[in-house]
Amino acid sequence: MNPKLVLVSGGSRGLGAHLVTHFLESGHAVGTFARSKTPLMDELAERFPGRFEFFAADAGDLPSLTPFVDRLIERHGVIHALVNNAAIGQDHLLVHTPPDMIERIIATNVTAPILLTRLVLKRMLLQSEGGRVLNITSICGLKGYNGLTVYSATKGAMDAFTRSLAHETSGRGILVNAVAPGFFESEMSSVLSPDQLDTIKRRTPTRQLTTDAQLLPVVDLLLFTDTNITGQTIAVDGGVTS
Numbered sequence: 001m002n003p004k005l006v007l008v009s010g011g012s013r014g015l016g017a018h019l020v021t022h023f024l025e026s027g028h029a030v031g032t033f034a035r036s037k038t039p040l041m042d043e044l045a046e047r048f049p050g051r052f053e054f055f056a057a058d059a060g061d062l063p064s065l066t067p068f069v070d071r072l073i074e075r076h077g078v079i080h081a082l083v084n085n086a087a088i089g090q091d092h093l094l095v096h097t098p099p100d101m102i103e104r105i106i107a108t109n110v111t112a113p114i115l116l117t118r119l120v121l122k123r124m125l126l127q128s129e130g131g132r133v134l135n136i137t138s139i140c141g142l143k144g145y146n147g148l149t150v151y152s153a154t155k156g157a158m159d160a161f162t163r164s165l166a167h168e169t170s171g172r173g174i175l176v177n178a179v180a181p182g183f184f185e186s187e188m189s190s191v192l193s194p195d196q197l198d199t200i201k202r203r204t205p206t207r208q209l210t211t212d213a214q215l216l217p218v219v220d221l222l223l224f225t226d227t228n229i230t231g232q233t234i235a236v237d238g239g240v241t242s
Helices: 016-023 039-047 062-076 099-127 147-166 195-201 211-226
Strands: 005-009 029-034 052-056 079-084 131-136 174-181 233-236
Touching: 005 016, 005 062, 005 099, 016 029, 016 039, 016 211, 029 062, 039 052, 052 062, 052 195, 052 211, 062 079, 062 099, 079 099, 099 131, 099 147, 099 174, 131 147, 147 174, 147 233, 174 211, 211 233
Parallel strands: 005 029, 005 079, 029 052, 079 131, 131 174, 174 233
Antiparallel strands: none
16 A cells, blocks of 8 residues: 555544544554644654644634645645544534534534635645545434434535535546444443443344444545545444435
């Protein structure tokens, strides 16, 4: 596998951190940003000197992110892939969700990744070497869940964004796709009771929750393999949305 430059939003913890670590261990150069630095970021900088850069910034802080993206390209060459991973969740019924929270969820989960994609895409087009855009969405955008109305709306919006952007980049060598994970054994399950987890597993055809590691083959396929896949949202959810 030829080393590539990958930009991951929200890579300091959770799935983002898992992806960043995986890309680095696969030999790629990675740049990521998040609102706060975790100890893992310092650990990765020591393990992969010259191939990893972290920048403390909010996903919507485009004035700060622009020079960061340009610096990554200057140091590591053309940017091959953007992974829009940063997002915030919701655990309230719509009638109990304050308007300012609704605005913040939409700004972080929809507006910010669209603006970041625009920034990176302009540079990909100038490179004339193609590239990949991968949006991390959710099965919540494909299937309804109580208490996740606004979050689901944002993920559905990113699925629609994926499909339309794939058409805009057609013929330019840039593939745009989304991965929609199911319920995680780690993050999502931490707020669920044992009874809720058992119910989810029983309703899942594979009888198991999704793990971060199960996403990696799909991510690698969409980012680093010569495929003819674009404009697709691939659910990794044990068949819940089938």
